[in-house]
Amino acid sequence: MALPNKDYSPGLEGVIAAETRISFLDTEREEIVIRGYNLLELIRLASYVEVVGLLLWERLPTPEERAALERSMVESSVPNAIYDILRRLPSTMHAMDRLRTAVSALAGFDPEANSSDAASEIARAPRLIGQIAQIVANLSAIANGQEPQSFVPGRSFAENFLATLVRRSVTPAEVRAFEQSLIAYSEHELPNSTFAARVVASTLADVYGALTSAVASLKGPLHGGANEAVMYMLLEAGTPEGLEQLIRAKLARKERIMGFGHRVYMRRMDPRAQLLKEVLHELIRQRGEGHLYADMCQRGEDIMRAEKGLFPNLDYYAAPVYYLLGIPIELYTPIFFAARTAGLLAHIIEQHRENRLYRPRVLYTGPRGLRL
Ligand SMILES: CC(C)(COP(=O)(O)OP(=O)(O)OC[C@H]1O[C@@H](n2cnc3c(N)ncnc32)[C@H](O)[C@@H]1OP(=O)(O)O)[C@@H](O)C(=O)NCCC(=O)NCCS
Numbered sequence: 088m089a090l091p092n093k094d095y096s097p098g099l100e101g102v103i104a105a106e107t108r109i110s111f112l113d114t115e116r117e118e119i120v121i122r123g124y125n126l127l128e129l130i131r132l133a134s135y136v137e138v139v140g141l142l143l144w145e146r147l148p149t150p151e152e153r154a155a156l157e158r159s160m161v162e163s164s165v166p167n168a169i170y171d172i173l174r175r176l177p178s179t180m181h182a183m184d185r186l187r188t189a190v191s192a193l194a195g196f197d198p199e200a201n202s203s204d205a206a207s208e209i210a211r212a213p214r215l216i217g218q219i220a221q222i223v224a225n226l227s228a229i230a231n232g233q234e235p236q237s238f239v240p241g242r243s244f245a246e247n248f249l250a251t252l253v254r255r256s257v258t259p260a261e262v263r264a265f266e267q268s269l270i271a272y273s274e275h276e277l278p279n280s281t282f283a284a285r286v287v288a289s290t291l292a293d294v295y296g297a298l299t300s301a302v303a304s305l306k307g308p309l310h311g312g313a314n315e316a317v318m319y320m321l322l323e324a325g326t327p328e329g330l331e332q333l334i335r336a337k338l339a340r341k342e343r344i345m346g347f348g349h350r351v352y353m354r355r356m357d358p359r360a361q362l363l364k365e366v367l368h369e370l371i372r373q374r375g376e377g378h379l380y381a382d383m384c385q386r387g388e389d390i391m392r393a394e395k396g397l398f399p400n401l402d403y404y405a406a407p408v409y410y411l412l413g414i415p416i417e418l419y420t421p422i423f424f425a426a427r428t429a430g431l432l433a434h435i436i437e438q439h440r441e442n443r444l445y446r447p448r449v450l451y452t453g454p455r456g457l458r459l
Contacts, residue, residue: 280301331386
Protein backbone atom coordinates (compact mmCIF):
# COMPACT_ATOMS: atom_id res chain seq x y z
CA MET A 88 0.00 0.00 0.00
CA ALA A 89 1.50 3.38 -1.00
CA LEU A 90 1.33 6.01 1.74
CA PRO A 91 0.28 9.52 0.71
CA ASN A 92 2.86 12.21 1.59
CA LYS A 93 0.42 14.01 3.88
CA ASP A 94 0.94 11.19 6.40
CA TYR A 95 4.60 12.07 6.77
CA SER A 96 5.73 14.57 9.42
CA PRO A 97 9.54 14.80 9.74
CA GLY A 98 10.55 14.27 13.38
CA LEU A 99 6.90 13.29 14.00
CA GLU A 100 6.17 16.97 14.62
CA GLY A 101 2.54 17.45 15.60
CA VAL A 102 1.80 13.72 15.41
CA ILE A 103 -0.28 12.28 18.25
CA ALA A 104 1.49 9.00 19.01
CA ALA A 105 -0.09 7.89 22.30
CA GLU A 106 -3.29 8.18 24.28
CA THR A 107 -2.41 8.94 27.88
CA ARG A 108 -3.83 9.83 31.29
CA ILE A 109 -0.43 10.96 32.57
CA SER A 110 0.37 14.44 31.24
CA PHE A 111 -0.32 17.00 28.52
CA LEU A 112 1.37 20.21 27.36
CA ASP A 113 -1.62 22.50 26.85
CA THR A 114 0.08 25.32 24.96
CA GLU A 115 -3.22 27.18 24.40
CA ARG A 116 -3.91 27.52 28.10
CA GLU A 117 -0.16 27.62 28.88
CA GLU A 118 -0.50 24.76 31.34
CA ILE A 119 1.50 21.56 31.85
CA VAL A 120 -1.11 19.11 33.09
CA ILE A 121 0.16 16.25 35.26
CA ARG A 122 -2.61 13.79 36.18
CA GLY A 123 -5.02 16.76 36.29
CA TYR A 124 -2.76 19.09 38.32
CA ASN A 125 -0.77 22.05 37.01
CA LEU A 126 2.94 21.18 37.08
CA LEU A 127 3.86 24.72 38.18
CA GLU A 128 1.60 24.38 41.23
CA LEU A 129 3.19 21.02 42.03
CA ILE A 130 6.66 22.61 41.78
CA ARG A 131 5.60 25.44 44.11
CA LEU A 132 3.63 23.46 46.69
CA ALA A 133 4.24 19.70 46.54
CA SER A 134 7.10 17.42 47.52
CA TYR A 135 8.88 15.27 44.93
CA VAL A 136 7.66 12.13 46.72
CA GLU A 137 4.04 13.30 46.42
CA VAL A 138 4.54 13.79 42.69
CA VAL A 139 6.01 10.28 42.41
CA GLY A 140 2.89 8.92 44.16
CA LEU A 141 0.66 10.96 41.84
CA LEU A 142 2.43 9.66 38.74
CA LEU A 143 2.34 6.02 39.84
CA TRP A 144 -1.09 5.85 41.50
CA GLU A 145 -3.05 8.48 39.53
CA ARG A 146 -3.87 10.40 42.73
CA LEU A 147 -1.96 12.26 45.41
CA PRO A 148 -0.88 9.99 48.28
CA THR A 149 -2.30 10.43 51.78
CA PRO A 150 0.26 11.59 54.40
CA GLU A 151 0.70 7.96 55.56
CA GLU A 152 1.12 6.68 52.00
CA ARG A 153 3.58 9.49 51.25
CA ALA A 154 5.68 8.56 54.31
CA ALA A 155 5.70 4.86 53.35
CA LEU A 156 6.58 5.71 49.73
CA GLU A 157 9.45 7.93 50.84
CA ARG A 158 10.74 5.15 53.11
CA SER A 159 10.78 2.61 50.26
CA MET A 160 12.60 5.09 48.00
CA VAL A 161 15.18 6.05 50.65
CA GLU A 162 15.71 2.56 52.05
CA SER A 163 16.07 0.78 48.69
CA SER A 164 19.57 -0.59 48.36
CA VAL A 165 21.80 -0.83 45.31
CA PRO A 166 23.42 -4.27 44.88
CA ASN A 167 27.21 -4.12 45.41
CA ALA A 168 27.64 -5.83 42.05
CA ILE A 169 26.26 -2.70 40.35
CA TYR A 170 28.90 -0.56 42.04
CA ASP A 171 31.55 -3.17 41.07
CA ILE A 172 30.49 -2.91 37.43
CA LEU A 173 30.69 0.90 37.61
CA ARG A 174 34.19 0.69 39.16
CA ARG A 175 35.37 -1.40 36.19
CA LEU A 176 34.19 1.07 33.57
CA PRO A 177 36.73 3.62 32.27
CA SER A 178 36.29 6.84 34.22
CA THR A 179 36.60 8.64 30.88
CA MET A 180 33.26 7.12 29.82
CA HIS A 181 30.44 9.68 29.79
CA ALA A 182 28.36 9.63 32.99
CA MET A 183 25.19 8.89 30.98
CA ASP A 184 26.89 5.86 29.40
CA ARG A 185 27.90 4.61 32.84
CA LEU A 186 24.36 5.19 34.07
CA ARG A 187 22.91 3.38 31.03
CA THR A 188 25.08 0.35 31.83
CA ALA A 189 24.03 0.38 35.50
CA VAL A 190 20.30 0.69 34.70
CA SER A 191 20.55 -2.24 32.31
CA ALA A 192 22.50 -4.33 34.84
CA LEU A 193 19.91 -3.73 37.59
CA ALA A 194 17.64 -6.20 35.75
CA GLY A 195 19.91 -9.01 36.89
CA PHE A 196 19.06 -8.33 40.53
CA ASP A 197 15.28 -8.16 40.21
CA PRO A 198 13.62 -11.61 40.31
CA GLU A 199 10.57 -10.10 38.59
CA ALA A 200 12.61 -8.26 35.94
CA ASN A 201 10.92 -10.00 33.03
CA SER A 202 7.39 -9.32 34.22
CA SER A 203 5.48 -6.70 32.29
CA ASP A 204 2.49 -7.05 34.61
CA ALA A 205 1.32 -3.56 35.64
CA ALA A 206 0.60 -4.42 39.30
CA SER A 207 4.09 -5.85 39.75
CA GLU A 208 5.60 -2.84 37.98
CA ILE A 209 3.79 -0.35 40.22
CA ALA A 210 4.87 -2.27 43.33
CA ARG A 211 8.54 -2.35 42.23
CA ALA A 212 8.64 1.28 41.02
CA PRO A 213 9.52 3.06 44.33
CA ARG A 214 12.51 0.78 44.89
CA LEU A 215 13.73 1.34 41.35
CA ILE A 216 13.39 5.14 41.64
CA GLY A 217 15.40 5.02 44.89
CA GLN A 218 18.07 2.76 43.37
CA ILE A 219 18.53 4.95 40.30
CA ALA A 220 18.81 8.10 42.43
CA GLN A 221 21.48 6.44 44.59
CA ILE A 222 23.41 5.25 41.55
CA VAL A 223 23.32 8.77 40.06
CA ALA A 224 24.34 10.35 43.36
CA ASN A 225 27.39 8.05 43.55
CA LEU A 226 28.45 8.04 39.86
CA SER A 227 31.19 10.68 40.09
CA ALA A 228 32.44 9.49 43.49
CA ILE A 229 32.94 5.96 42.15
CA ALA A 230 34.74 7.25 39.04
CA ASN A 231 37.05 9.15 41.42
CA GLY A 232 37.85 6.01 43.42
CA GLN A 233 35.65 6.93 46.41
CA GLU A 234 33.27 4.54 48.18
CA PRO A 235 29.55 4.82 47.39
CA GLN A 236 27.28 6.16 50.14
CA SER A 237 23.81 4.81 50.88
CA PHE A 238 20.86 7.08 51.60
CA VAL A 239 20.23 7.57 55.32
CA PRO A 240 16.86 6.38 56.68
CA GLY A 241 14.89 9.14 58.41
CA ARG A 242 16.15 11.86 56.06
CA SER A 243 13.95 13.01 53.19
CA PHE A 244 14.55 11.62 49.72
CA ALA A 245 15.48 15.05 48.32
CA GLU A 246 17.92 15.78 51.16
CA ASN A 247 19.53 12.35 50.81
CA PHE A 248 19.87 12.74 47.05
CA LEU A 249 21.45 16.20 47.25
CA ALA A 250 23.69 15.45 50.26
CA THR A 251 25.04 12.32 48.54
CA LEU A 252 25.66 14.21 45.30
CA VAL A 253 27.66 16.98 46.98
CA ARG A 254 29.00 14.94 49.93
CA ARG A 255 28.36 17.59 52.57
CA SER A 256 25.46 18.61 54.78
CA VAL A 257 22.96 20.75 52.93
CA THR A 258 20.64 23.56 54.04
CA PRO A 259 16.82 23.37 53.85
CA ALA A 260 16.85 26.14 51.21
CA GLU A 261 19.29 24.14 49.06
CA VAL A 262 17.19 20.99 49.45
CA ARG A 263 14.04 22.84 48.43
CA ALA A 264 15.69 24.34 45.33
CA PHE A 265 16.95 20.89 44.34
CA GLU A 266 13.59 19.25 45.06
CA GLN A 267 11.82 21.82 42.87
CA SER A 268 14.16 20.94 40.00
CA LEU A 269 13.32 17.25 40.51
CA ILE A 270 9.59 18.01 40.25
CA ALA A 271 10.20 20.18 37.17
CA TYR A 272 12.01 17.26 35.53
CA SER A 273 9.64 14.52 36.78
CA GLU A 274 7.31 14.28 33.76
CA HIS A 275 6.71 16.13 30.49
CA GLU A 276 4.36 14.27 28.14
CA LEU A 277 6.09 12.62 25.15
CA PRO A 278 9.68 13.82 24.67
CA ASN A 279 12.12 11.64 22.72
CA SER A 280 13.21 9.58 25.76
CA THR A 281 9.65 8.83 26.89
CA PHE A 282 8.68 7.93 23.34
CA ALA A 283 11.74 5.65 23.14
CA ALA A 284 10.69 3.94 26.38
CA ARG A 285 7.11 3.49 25.14
CA VAL A 286 8.30 2.11 21.80
CA VAL A 287 10.45 -0.50 23.56
CA ALA A 288 7.69 -1.28 26.10
CA SER A 289 5.22 -1.80 23.22
CA THR A 290 7.01 -5.03 22.29
CA LEU A 291 6.16 -6.12 25.87
CA ALA A 292 9.86 -5.86 26.67
CA ASP A 293 10.45 -5.19 30.37
CA VAL A 294 10.92 -2.01 32.39
CA TYR A 295 14.73 -2.26 32.40
CA GLY A 296 14.97 -2.45 28.61
CA ALA A 297 12.57 0.47 28.23
CA LEU A 298 14.43 2.58 30.82
CA THR A 299 17.81 1.77 29.27
CA SER A 300 16.61 3.06 25.90
CA ALA A 301 15.41 6.23 27.63
CA VAL A 302 18.86 6.87 29.18
CA ALA A 303 20.42 6.48 25.73
CA SER A 304 17.96 8.98 24.25
CA LEU A 305 18.30 11.48 27.07
CA LYS A 306 22.07 11.71 26.70
CA GLY A 307 21.82 13.58 23.38
CA PRO A 308 22.54 17.33 23.46
CA LEU A 309 19.27 18.06 21.64
CA HIS A 310 17.49 16.55 24.66
CA GLY A 311 18.67 16.11 28.28
CA GLY A 312 22.35 16.61 27.45
CA ALA A 313 21.56 20.31 26.97
CA ASN A 314 21.74 21.09 30.71
CA GLU A 315 25.43 20.22 31.04
CA ALA A 316 26.18 21.90 27.68
CA VAL A 317 24.59 25.11 29.01
CA MET A 318 26.88 25.07 32.05
CA TYR A 319 30.01 24.56 29.95
CA MET A 320 28.89 27.49 27.79
CA LEU A 321 28.36 29.76 30.84
CA LEU A 322 31.77 28.81 32.26
CA GLU A 323 33.48 29.37 28.92
CA ALA A 324 31.83 32.80 28.64
CA GLY A 325 32.69 33.89 32.20
CA THR A 326 30.77 37.20 32.12
CA PRO A 327 27.54 38.58 30.62
CA GLU A 328 29.60 40.39 27.95
CA GLY A 329 31.53 37.17 27.27
CA LEU A 330 28.26 35.27 26.84
CA GLU A 331 26.92 37.86 24.45
CA GLN A 332 30.07 37.55 22.32
CA LEU A 333 30.00 33.76 22.47
CA ILE A 334 26.34 33.54 21.46
CA ARG A 335 26.77 36.04 18.63
CA ALA A 336 29.80 34.12 17.33
CA LYS A 337 27.94 30.80 17.49
CA LEU A 338 24.89 32.25 15.74
CA ALA A 339 27.15 33.69 13.02
CA ARG A 340 28.48 30.15 12.49
CA LYS A 341 24.85 28.87 12.42
CA GLU A 342 25.43 26.82 15.57
CA ARG A 343 22.65 25.99 17.99
CA ILE A 344 22.66 27.61 21.43
CA MET A 345 22.01 24.97 24.05
CA GLY A 346 19.14 25.64 26.46
CA PHE A 347 17.04 27.50 23.88
CA GLY A 348 14.14 26.34 21.77
CA HIS A 349 11.77 23.46 22.24
CA ARG A 350 9.70 21.43 19.80
CA VAL A 351 6.47 22.27 21.63
CA TYR A 352 7.29 25.75 23.05
CA MET A 353 9.44 27.00 20.15
CA ARG A 354 8.21 30.62 20.16
CA ARG A 355 7.37 31.01 23.83
CA MET A 356 9.03 30.46 27.20
CA ASP A 357 8.99 26.94 28.62
CA PRO A 358 6.88 27.52 31.80
CA ARG A 359 9.30 25.30 33.75
CA ALA A 360 12.21 27.55 32.74
CA GLN A 361 10.40 30.60 34.16
CA LEU A 362 9.90 28.74 37.43
CA LEU A 363 13.51 27.51 37.62
CA LYS A 364 14.59 31.09 36.95
CA GLU A 365 12.67 32.07 40.11
CA VAL A 366 14.31 29.16 41.97
CA LEU A 367 17.74 30.42 40.83
CA HIS A 368 17.00 33.95 42.04
CA GLU A 369 15.74 32.66 45.41
CA LEU A 370 18.84 30.49 45.83
CA ILE A 371 21.08 33.48 45.08
CA ARG A 372 19.09 35.64 47.55
CA GLN A 373 19.46 33.03 50.30
CA ARG A 374 23.20 32.61 49.73
CA GLY A 375 24.03 36.24 48.98
CA GLU A 376 26.23 35.12 46.07
CA GLY A 377 25.98 33.83 42.52
CA HIS A 378 24.52 37.00 40.91
CA LEU A 379 26.96 36.56 38.04
CA TYR A 380 25.08 33.48 36.78
CA ALA A 381 21.68 35.19 36.94
CA ASP A 382 23.13 38.19 35.06
CA MET A 383 24.72 35.95 32.41
CA CYS A 384 21.51 33.97 31.92
CA GLN A 385 19.48 37.15 31.57
CA ARG A 386 21.89 38.52 28.96
CA GLY A 387 21.72 35.25 26.99
CA GLU A 388 17.93 35.25 27.22
CA ASP A 389 17.70 38.86 25.94
CA ILE A 390 20.04 38.24 23.00
CA MET A 391 18.33 35.06 21.90
CA ARG A 392 14.91 36.67 22.04
CA ALA A 393 16.12 39.68 20.01
CA GLU A 394 18.22 37.76 17.49
CA LYS A 395 16.28 34.52 16.98
CA GLY A 396 12.91 34.94 18.71
CA LEU A 397 13.85 31.91 20.83
CA PHE A 398 13.22 31.39 24.55
CA PRO A 399 14.98 29.36 27.26
CA ASN A 400 13.92 25.84 28.12
CA LEU A 401 14.15 24.17 31.55
CA ASP A 402 17.76 23.05 31.01
CA TYR A 403 18.94 26.66 30.66
CA TYR A 404 17.97 27.54 34.23
CA ALA A 405 18.51 24.11 35.83
CA ALA A 406 22.22 24.33 34.95
CA PRO A 407 23.14 27.38 37.10
CA VAL A 408 20.95 26.10 39.96
CA TYR A 409 22.93 22.83 40.00
CA TYR A 410 26.20 24.72 39.66
CA LEU A 411 25.47 26.92 42.68
CA LEU A 412 24.53 23.80 44.66
CA GLY A 413 28.02 22.41 43.88
CA ILE A 414 26.87 19.38 41.88
CA PRO A 415 29.46 17.91 39.45
CA ILE A 416 28.52 19.04 35.92
CA GLU A 417 28.71 15.53 34.47
CA LEU A 418 25.79 14.59 36.76
CA TYR A 419 23.29 17.19 35.51
CA THR A 420 21.82 14.93 32.82
CA PRO A 421 21.88 11.81 35.04
CA ILE A 422 19.88 13.82 37.65
CA PHE A 423 17.36 14.70 34.93
CA PHE A 424 17.03 10.94 34.27
CA ALA A 425 16.71 10.07 37.98
CA ALA A 426 13.94 12.66 38.39
CA ARG A 427 12.23 11.51 35.17
CA THR A 428 12.31 7.81 36.15
CA ALA A 429 8.94 8.25 37.88
CA GLY A 430 7.33 9.71 34.74
CA LEU A 431 8.99 7.10 32.54
CA LEU A 432 7.71 4.28 34.74
CA ALA A 433 4.19 5.72 34.60
CA HIS A 434 4.40 5.68 30.78
CA ILE A 435 5.90 2.18 30.58
CA ILE A 436 3.18 0.84 32.90
CA GLU A 437 0.45 2.61 30.90
CA GLN A 438 1.90 1.22 27.65
CA HIS A 439 1.93 -2.31 29.07
CA ARG A 440 -1.67 -1.94 30.28
CA GLU A 441 -3.12 -0.61 27.04
CA ASN A 442 -0.61 -1.95 24.59
CA ARG A 443 -0.51 -1.77 20.83
CA LEU A 444 2.85 -2.47 19.17
CA TYR A 445 4.51 0.62 17.64
CA ARG A 446 5.29 -0.13 14.01
CA PRO A 447 5.15 2.91 11.71
CA ARG A 448 5.90 3.11 7.96
CA VAL A 449 8.41 5.03 5.82
CA LEU A 450 8.36 7.37 2.88
CA TYR A 451 10.79 5.48 0.64
CA THR A 452 13.08 7.73 -1.43
CA GLY A 453 15.65 5.10 -2.50
CA PRO A 454 16.05 3.44 -5.89
CA ARG A 455 13.84 0.64 -7.29
CA GLY A 456 14.27 -2.07 -9.85
CA LEU A 457 18.03 -2.63 -9.48
CA ARG A 458 19.22 -6.02 -10.80
CA LEU A 459 22.11 -8.19 -9.58
C1 LIG B 1 15.01 21.47 21.14
C2 LIG B 1 15.25 21.51 19.64
C3 LIG B 1 16.02 20.27 19.20
C4 LIG B 1 13.90 21.53 18.93
O1 LIG B 1 14.16 21.42 17.59
P1 LIG B 1 13.05 21.28 16.43
O2 LIG B 1 11.68 21.33 16.97
O3 LIG B 1 13.42 20.12 15.60
O4 LIG B 1 13.26 22.62 15.61
P2 LIG B 1 14.31 22.84 14.46
O5 LIG B 1 15.59 22.17 14.75
O6 LIG B 1 13.63 22.52 13.18
O7 LIG B 1 14.52 24.42 14.59
C5 LIG B 1 13.66 25.41 14.01
C6 LIG B 1 14.49 26.65 13.71
O8 LIG B 1 14.93 27.24 14.94
C7 LIG B 1 16.35 27.24 15.00
N1 LIG B 1 16.73 26.85 16.35
C8 LIG B 1 16.05 26.02 17.15
N2 LIG B 1 16.68 25.92 18.33
C9 LIG B 1 17.79 26.69 18.23
C10 LIG B 1 18.83 26.98 19.12
N3 LIG B 1 18.85 26.42 20.32
N4 LIG B 1 19.80 27.80 18.73
C11 LIG B 1 19.77 28.35 17.50
N5 LIG B 1 18.80 28.12 16.60
C12 LIG B 1 17.83 27.28 16.98
C13 LIG B 1 16.81 26.20 13.99
O9 LIG B 1 18.10 26.46 13.52
C14 LIG B 1 15.76 26.35 12.93
O10 LIG B 1 16.05 27.51 12.18
P3 LIG B 1 15.86 27.51 10.59
O11 LIG B 1 14.39 27.26 10.38
O12 LIG B 1 16.32 28.87 10.20
O13 LIG B 1 16.71 26.39 10.10
C15 LIG B 1 16.06 22.78 19.25
O14 LIG B 1 15.37 23.92 19.68
C16 LIG B 1 17.47 22.76 19.82
O15 LIG B 1 18.37 22.19 19.19
N6 LIG B 1 17.70 23.37 21.02
C17 LIG B 1 18.98 23.34 21.65
C18 LIG B 1 19.13 22.06 22.48
C19 LIG B 1 18.31 22.09 23.74
O16 LIG B 1 18.32 23.05 24.48
N7 LIG B 1 17.62 20.97 23.98
C20 LIG B 1 16.79 20.81 25.16
C21 LIG B 1 15.37 20.81 24.77
S1 LIG B 1 14.32 20.75 26.19
